[in-house]
Structure formats: structure tokens, C-alpha cells
């Protein structure tokens with residue numbers, strides 16, 4: 001096993017995870033609006049990581065003459081049935097394949113893909129999307145999403161405080177301190193961080209243009225070194241992170257001040273919760289490293305004022 005924190009990407013073959021994404025109306029309505037804007041009658045569309053086929057169906061409804069719906073897991077069988085239930089099998093071709101090894105009969109006008117994890121790049125699907133762009137997108141073709149930025153801010157994650165107290169409490173008569181130790185080396189996902197929980201002005205970690213970003217850059221680590229100054233006193237126990245995507249004139253984000261999505265926010269925890277004053281300098285380094293198909297590792301380091309750096313690494317949860 002790679003570690004406690006290795007995500008089970010095989011979950012994408014199960015309908016249960018796709019049900020969560022379909023139920024996320026903020027996400028799916030944003031894609032629907034973007035597809036209605038970005039797909040013109042007669043376009044040929046490539047849907048990368050088609051899942052249940054929802055985006056392919058929306059592209060066909062928007063007037064695409066042909067949609068190639070490429071999906072690596074067995075959920076492709078469900079996509080085929082859903083396409084047939086919606087009487088679109090003449091225009092939507094479901095292909096069971098990794099996008100990297102697919103051969104299409106023609107170049108495409110539009111590539112649509114929902115490749116974002118909680119901070120955008122963390123599902124390691126961007127590089128395969130850009131590889132497909134370089135192979136299959138016509139010159140001047142359109143990418144949905146067009147841009148995706150990652151954002152970071154020092155924060156107080158209240159749930160984390162509650163959970164840490166629980167792990168330290170000796171519940172069930174068992175020393176569960178190891179859970180707390182491992183938790184500080186994990187990125188915590190789907191956290192309910194609100195704007196009032198942020199201690200400083202958020203800053204952009206990176207801003208990626210899907211039309212022009214070189215594939216080689218997407219295959220490397222995404223790193224950011226940022227310095228924050230707190231705007232108020234408060235409790236500090238993690239770095240909150242999220243993405244902000246431009247789907248081509250339609251915004252989709254899991255930012256703390258935006259409508260809730262199934263992503264929630266990511267939090268990269270500190271060793272402990274600390275009290276900070278207004279005007280405290282917080283230096284951060286964050287890196288999201290491609291690790292394998294479908295997942296990444298994270299490293300983050302934090303220094304408060306003139307204190308020592310503390311280092312965290314999702315590989316640190318491995319024993």
C-alpha cells in the first residue's frame with residue numbers, strides 16, 4: 001500500500017462517486033452553461049474522462065455533430081446506456097480507453113473535461129488533457145475549462161480542532177495519538193472553511209492557461225512560495241486551498257465565499273493550533289507533485305513570524 005492517504009481512484013468506476021458529481025448542481029450547471037456557450041452547431045467535441053457521459057450528452061444537446069466520450073473505467077458502460085436512454089447514440093461515441101492511448105478518426109473543435117480536484121491540479125489529469133490537446137485539438141480550437149487558478153490562505157479549520165481533541169482524548173480506552181500524527185501529514189478534503197475563517201488575504205498559487213500551458217510544465221510539480229500578513233488576530237491551524245476555473249466565460253470555484261460544491265475546501269494542517277496576532281507574517285511553501293495516474297502528493301511548509309519552519313508531506317503518513 002502506498003500510504004494511508006493514497007486516494008482510491010478506482011472509485012471512479014463506481015456510480016456512487018459519479019452520483020455525488022451529478023448531484024452537485026453548482027458544478028454541473030456551470031459546465032452546462034459553458035458547453036452551451038462554447039460548443040457551436042456542427043462542432044466535433046472530445047470529452048476527456050467522460051464518466052457517466054453527462055458532459056458529452058450536454059455537448060450533443062448544444063449541437064455537436066460528433067462527441068467522443070473517452071473514459072478509462074468501467075463506468076463507460078453506464079455512459080453508453082445513458083447516451084442511449086437520451087437517444088444520442090448517433091452522435092455520442094463512448095470509447096473505453098485511457099485518453100493517452102486513444103486514436104480518434106478526426107481532430108476536434110472543442111475539448112471538454114472536468115479534470116479538477118479540490119485545488120485543481122491534484123487529480124493529475126491535466127497532463128493527459130494537454131497531451132490530448134496537442135494531439136487532437138484543431139488550431140484555434142477551444143478548451144473547457146480555459147483557465148484554472150489555485151488559491152491559498154492561512155485559516156482556522158474548526159472541524160480539525162474538534163477532531164484533534166477527539167484523537168487526544170483516549171476515547172474507547174485506546175491511545176489514538178497516531179491518528180493525530182498522521183492527520184497532520186494529510187491534506188484534509190471537503191472542509192467547511194468560510195470566509196470568516198481566513199486570517200489573511202488569499203493569494204494565487206498558480207494560474208494555468210489550458211490553451212497555452214506546455215505539456216512538459218503540467219508533468220512537473222506545481223509549486224508556490226507565498227508570504228501572508230494576518231489581517232486580524234485569531235486561531236491558525238492550516239492552509240485552506242481551492243481552485244477558481246474559467247470555463248470560457250462561466251466561473252466555477254470552490255472558494256470559501258462561493259456556493260457549496262462537492263469539493264468543499266482542502267486544508268493542509270499545521271502541527272498544532274496556534275494563536276496569532278494581527279500583522280503576523282506567515283511564510284508558506286506548497287508543492288503538488290504528480291505521483292501516478294489519478295493522484296498527487298503534497299508537501300507544505302509553514303513559518304510563523306521568526307519561528308522555525310514546520311514541514312509536512314503526504315508521503316509522511318506512510319509506515
Ligand SMILES: C[S@@+](CC[C@H](N)C(=O)[O-])C[C@H]1O[C@@H](n2cnc3c(N)ncnc32)[C@H](O)[C@@H]1O
Nearest residue numbers: 012021049050051070071072073098099114128
Ligand atoms: C472528475 S470525473 C468527471 C466525470 C464526468 N466528466 C463528469 O463531469 O461527471 C473524471 C473522470 O476521468 C476519468 N479519467 C481519469 N483519468 C483518465 C484517463 N487518463 N483517460 C480516460 N479517463 C480518465 C475518471 O475515471 C473519471 O471518470
